[in-house]
Amino acid sequence: xxxxxxxxxxxxxxxxxxxxxxxxxxxxxxxxxxxxxxxxxxxxxxxxxxxxxxxxxxxxxxxxxxxxxxxxxxxxxxxxxxxxxxxxxxxxxxxxxxxxxxxxxxxxxxxxxxxxxxxxxxxxxxxxxxxxxxxxxxxxxxxxxxxxxxxxxxxxxxxxxxxxxxxxxxxxxxxxxxxxxxxxxxxxxxxxxxxxxxxxxxxxxxxxxxxxxxxxxxxxxxxxxxxxxxxxxxxxxxxxxxxxxx
Amino acid sequence: xxxxxxxxxxxxxxxxxxxxxxxxxxxxxxxxxxxxxxxxxxxxxxxxxxxxxxxxxxxxxxxxxxxxxxxxxxxxxxxxxxxxxxxxxxxxxxxxxxxxxxxxxxxxxxxxxxxxxxxxxxxxxxxxxxxxxxxxxxxxxxxxxxxxxxxxxxxxxxxxxxxxxxxxxxxxxxxxxxxxxxxxxxxxxxxxxxxxxxxxxxxxxxxxxxxxxxxxxxxxxxxxxxxx
Numbered sequence: 001x002x003x004x005x006x007x008x009x010x011x012x013x014x015x016x017x018x019x020x021x022x023x024x025x026x027x028x029x030x031x032x033x034x035x036x037x038x039x040x041x042x043x044x045x046x047x048x049x050x051x052x053x054x055x056x057x058x059x060x061x062x063x064x065x066x067x068x069x070x071x072x073x074x075x076x077x078x079x080x081x082x083x084x085x086x087x088x089x090x091x092x093x094x095x096x097x098x099x100x101x102x103x104x105x106x107x108x109x110x111x112x113x114x115x116x117x118x119x120x121x122x123x124x125x126x127x128x129x130x131x132x133x134x135x136x137x138x139x140x141x142x143x144x145x146x147x148x149x150x151x152x153x154x155x156x157x158x159x160x161x162x163x164x165x166x167x168x169x170x171x172x173x174x175x176x177x178x179x180x181x182x183x184x185x186x187x188x189x190x191x192x193x194x195x196x197x198x199x200x201x202x203x204x205x206x207x208x209x210x211x212x213x214x215x216x217x218x219x220x221x222x223x224x225x226x227x228x229x230x231x232x233x234x235x236x237x238x239x240x241x242x243x244x245x246x
Numbered sequence: 247x248x249x250x251x252x253x254x255x256x257x258x259x260x261x262x263x264x265x266x267x268x269x270x271x272x273x274x275x276x277x278x279x280x281x282x283x284x285x286x287x288x289x290x291x292x293x294x295x296x297x298x299x300x301x302x303x304x305x306x307x308x309x310x311x312x313x314x315x316x317x318x319x320x321x322x323x324x325x326x327x328x329x330x331x332x333x334x335x336x337x338x339x340x341x342x343x344x345x346x347x348x349x350x351x352x353x354x355x356x357x358x359x360x361x362x363x364x365x366x367x368x369x370x371x372x373x374x375x376x377x378x379x380x381x382x383x384x385x386x387x388x389x390x391x392x393x394x395x396x397x398x399x400x401x402x403x404x405x406x407x408x409x410x411x412x413x414x415x416x417x418x419x420x421x422x423x424x425x426x427x428x429x430x431x432x433x434x435x436x437x438x439x440x441x442x443x444x445x446x447x448x449x450x451x452x453x454x455x456x457x458x459x460x461x462x463x464x465x466x467x468x469x470x471x472x473x474x
Binding site for chain 1: 284418
């Protein structure tokens, strides 16, 4: 018969062994995770969980959930310029027209003055960069939902679920879910802080979508495509979350 | 000496699951923070320490891994949160919260324990499973964990949870709070390691095997909370 001390020693051995095995299993799991084939720059299982996070977020999403809007005095007068992908120098804003593809009618060509006939919206919101910094900016433009109602009224009805935006040179592109694109705070903007957009900030027309990280706020829109396929996204292709919703 | 049961199996699993999960959350958080590393200790133009110093970023291989950091952070947050919440529920249901939540003598006891640990005082106050200092520390770390989840949610979904982000002082403020809660975890961890080393083998083994051979000081003096 074992003494009390022997029983305790056995219990201790068993416990440390269990911890060792659990530790090794955890380490093996981590190594497995890190070695999965990449899906757009991320190990597949991580990409899948981001997909689950997206489904949760889209289920909870609502037009009533809004980013805060600020008073004019909160605006940073010296708005940071960040990112110039898709903003090459061989571009003439004077001859620019916005292309719209909705898969039905032939591609539309829309001028800035036509867009400006839609209800004018002023909005002071944060631009939240995926890097972690924030700028409060005063935007002027038109609601994306008003634009869509005018140029693709069938968008919701036809089952088109997504929107893709490209710069004119197609170097930069973003994909958006329909609900985020049609959120009342999502704007097509032509003025920033009370002045016409500069080229560096995305003239002649840029997207402002406060319910997404800054990476989705595409500058210098060349083409808007309404689509049923989930569009490619420049940064999602490089390991970022496709949804990137706030 | 008779063995006493000290940590239940559940507590031991929560503890050792939390260790790697918390490590992964802090590490992946540092990968994210690097992309906008704006916090420091200092005033005006004077910076005492910038978080984190460049040498540390390089040493830990943090730069240019934002996408990777975000993906890991937003996957492991679920495991970290579930383990923590189940732990809190376990404490509540099992009644073991009584060992952890400070009582009305805990602050005084914590001071006396600290003086004892710093060799400024000979005697230890009477105590139960944990002394006053431990109670305050272990309750604080739970609150810090809960605070990390709340501030984390506020910067993860500032539009969908705008009421929460607003309550915490806005998006930049919530990010700042999230960062300093993480620093508080690191502070807890540093003290915890020193104390575990000081406490010795029996104490460490008790968090693995569950039992302790060292009778707590309560034998002579029942803890105040139990007398009260």
